[in-house]
Every structure is written in structure tokens, then in C-alpha cells.
Amino acid sequence: MGDTPNTLDDLANRSAKWLGLSDAPERHTAAVVADRFDRFTWQDTHGQSAGLRDLAEELDQRHDHTADLLTDVFLAAYKVRPRLREHAEMDPSRLVNHQVIASLLDSPEFTELRRETTGDPYAAAMAVLAQAAALRRLLEDSSAARRSAEQAKKAQQDAVSAATAVAEVLQQAADEEGAAPTPAAVQQAIETAEAAEAAARQAARAAAQALTMAMPGIRAAARNGVAKAAEGARQETALMRAWGVAPGQTERMPFDQRARLAERLRTSRLAEWAELIGRFRQMADGERAHKVENATGELVGVTLGDDLSRVIPSELANLGLPALRAVFAARYAAGELMLYDSQGEQSTGQGAIIACVDTSHSMYEAGPGGVTREAWAKACALALLDQARHAGRDFVGILFSAADKLQVFRFPADEPADITQVLDFAETFLGGGTSYQRPLSAAGDLLEEEFNDTARARGDIVMLTDDDCGVTEQWMRRWKDTKHRLGFRVFGVAIGAPRVADADSVLDALCDNLRSIEDFTDVHAAADLFRVI
Secondary structure (H helix, E strand, O other): OOHHHHHHHHHHHHHHHHHHHOOOOOOEOOOEOOOHHHHHHHHHHHHHOHHHHHHHHHHHHHOOOHHHHHHHHHHHHHOOOOOEOOHHHEOHHHHHHHHHHHHHHOOHHHHHHHHHHOOOHHHHHHHHHHOHHHHHHHHHHOHHHHHHHHHHHHHHHHHHHHHHHHHHHHHHHHHOOOOOOOHHHHHHHHHHHHHHHHHHHHHHHHHHHHHHHHHHHHHHHHHHHHHHHHHHHHHHHHHHHHOOOOHHHHHOOOHHHHHHHHHHHHHOOOHHHHHHHHHHHHHHHHHHHHOOOOOOOEEEEEEEEOOHHHEOHHHHHHHHOHHHHHHHHHHHHOOOEEEEEEEOOOOOOOOOEEEEEEOOHHHHOEOHHHOEHHHHHHHHHHHHHHHHHHHOOOEEEEEEOOOOOEEEEEEOOOOOOOHHHHHHHHHOOOOOOOOOHHHHHHHHHHHHHHHHHHOOOOOEEEEEEOOOOOOOHHHHHHHHHHHHHHOOEEEEEEEOOHHHHOOOOHHHHHOOEEEEEOOOOOHHHHOOHHHHO
């Protein structure tokens, strides 16, 4: 009996570590630290996106813990400063997920991707979906590591259960009014706990080894998936920008509506010309920066003078250099400043800008760079829409071909331009022959209606066509009378057909200003339009 207290003391000392283990904190299943707002954003986006739900269901049928992985990938793309939990904080079964996210966050490609996705739930969700193939491959390739991680978790749970048993043996003795547990009971509980701990350590080592072996594949799959997602995000951003969709517009769209818009932009008839449309809009934006509201006429070059309203930008830049200010003043006094030169036009209009776009069969014809006549004309018309928005003017797009084919798209200045209507205008192609009278009569009627309603005159009509056709004398007399009464201007652009711009052509007789375009890759060929319209 004398040995029992010492034996129990020894066992009590050995049991101390197991008492602490039984109270070990719970491990985390999420690799990315998130607050309730982050979790709500994910849940809301997941609820709106059929694609995310389908992917989650597919992966969950084949692998464990994929819901946590998708959440982590989304939050890593969405959060401004995503913070990865420490390795030791993670539930063993989620260590592969942890490594996937660590690989993403260490990737330069993911940093590039986050420029498009941070703070944008839709873009972050699209990034997850774009990585779907990589995630499938990654989950397959890391299946051994995942099994080892599950075994490690089970071993850890067994160790905690054994530690709890040690605590229960000692607690039972304490509850029985001074009764001491038998050394055999304590010894058995401790041995069970020690065996469980050894198994847990071995399972953890096996899991770590399996994870190490899976690491190259995880990193490669993560990089490939991110590269694809980044490219997709860049393309979508470029498409939105090219079509004039501002970030603020998309952020206010419901998820499904934005997804449908993105899909339509990708599959539009003019999708392959998005880069041309973007360059046209960029060119027009640059020309607006040079535009002088009081300049008279078409800008045809550079001349010398002292009209500060027409000074070219490089000349004005000299004012920013102290050493050249005196030179600027001297050249101004001598009337030798470089100015934009203009001729033969009225000043900028106040009424609507109307683009009449020929959509006859011949407009399908491609020119240099494979760009079609239609693509060039539609890109120019969309840039004119921007021009009208910036000037606070109504815009009307008139698509025409034969006399019986006409479609009108109206974009009032006091209403946001509906992107769906913009796409309808850009994608519509009527086919058939070419008639001038029908579209120009419609344009004249619209300008007259605007004048009668608002007293705004001096509109601008831009005729974009590749064909010449006759008009009746009676119609021409009415046209000239309407034009004189309302004071509008007519600009003609002959696309890929120089003969249409000949001095004796019908189009020349109809227009105040006429030019021929043959290089469809050159958006600057019509640059002066955006200075005088």
C-alpha cells in the first residue's frame, strides 16, 4: 500500500499533458480569414450564380471539403488584403486547401488577376469558374495527400478522445469523496493516449510527406488556373471598356444580368472587332481633348497665328516650362504660335448627332487587316455616340440598306445609354441594296421634330456608306430646303469605295464635307470629324 501514492503521483505527472490536450482549441476549416460580411458576400454570390452552384455540387460528389476550398479561392480573389491562416491553426483535413491558397497568393499571376477581381464579387466568382478545370485536376492529383490528411485528422481526434479519457478517470476519482483511482485504470488510460498520440504523429508525418509530394502539382495547377482566369478577366474588362460599359454600370447589375451581358459581348457579331471599337473610342476621346468649341470648319492642318483658342497642345506645353514662357510670349506677340487650321465649316452643332450606317450586302466586304466595312462604320458610329454623350446631345443611329429597310435607334441625351440597345444597334445588319433618300429623310424628320420640340437646330448627320445611288430632283429640292431651314451639317464617309466620294457623285452633292476611307485599320482617318462635331 505504501507504494500506491508514489505510483499515483508518477501517473498524475504523466497524465498532465493529456489533460491539456483534451482542452485543445478547435482547428479552422477556412484557410482565408473572413468576417461575417465576407461570408455574406460569398453566400450571396453563390446563391446568385448557377455556375458556382453547379461547380460546387460537381466537386462535392467526388471530393471532400470542396465547399471550403471554393470559398477560400473566392475570398482570396475578392478581399482587399486576404490573410492566410497559419499552418498550425488549420484542421488537418484542410491542409491541402491551405496549400492551394498559399500557392495562389504567392503567384504573380494571381496578383495580376486580383487587379480585376478585388472588391468585385462578380469578377471574383468568374475567376473561380475560370479555374474550374485546374481545380478538378488539382483535386485529383492531390487525392493521396487528402486521404493522408483525413487519416491525420482521425488520429488527432483519437488522441484527443484518449486524453479526454485520462481526464475522466481522474475526475471520477475526485468526485467520489476522496476515493483514489486505481493505478491500473490510470495506467491504461495513459497508455491508450500515448499510443493515440504516436499514431497521430505518424499520420501527421505521412500527411506532410504526401502534401510535399503533391506540392509541385498543386503549384503548377494553381499557376495554370490563375493564368487562364487572369486572361479571361482581362478580356472581359477590355470588352466592357471597348463597348463603353463603365465599371459603375456593371457593379449595379444583378449577377445573372452581368453574366448574360458578358456572354453577349463575347459572342456578338462584332466581338472580334472589339479592339477596333476600343481604338476608335480612344481616338475620339483624344480628339475631344484637342477640340476647340469655337473653331470654324474642318481641321485640315497647322498654321501660325495668335488665336489662343486654337493653339496646339505641344505649344501650350511650353507654358509649363519657365525657361520657355518668354519664348511663348514673344511668339504670341508676333502672331507665330502654331494653331489648328480649319476651313469651310460652321462651328460645333447643338442638335442631335445622327449616324446613318449603310448595312447593304457589300458592307460585309473586308479590307486591310481583315476589317469589314461594316465593322469600321459601326465603330465610327459608336464613337459618335460617345461624342454626343460628352456634348450633352441626343444621338440617333439609323441603319439602312434598300428603300424598304430601315431601323432607328434613339439615345436621348438625358437618359443613360442602355448597353442592350447599343448592342442591338451594333449587331443589326439589314442586307439588300442601298438607298439614300429613306435614311436621310428620316434623319431630317428627326432634326425637325427636335427643333419643333426644343428649338435646337444645327444638328449633324454623318453618312457612312460604300455605295452610290440616285435621288430624285423633287426629293433633292425638299432636302436642301430642310437643310437650310434647320441649319444642320452633313458629313459623308465613303468606305472602301473612292468613286463614291468623287466630285460629281450624288454623295458629294448631299454633303458639306466628304472623305474616302480605304485603310480600315486606321481609326485616325476620320479624326477631324471628332474635332468639329
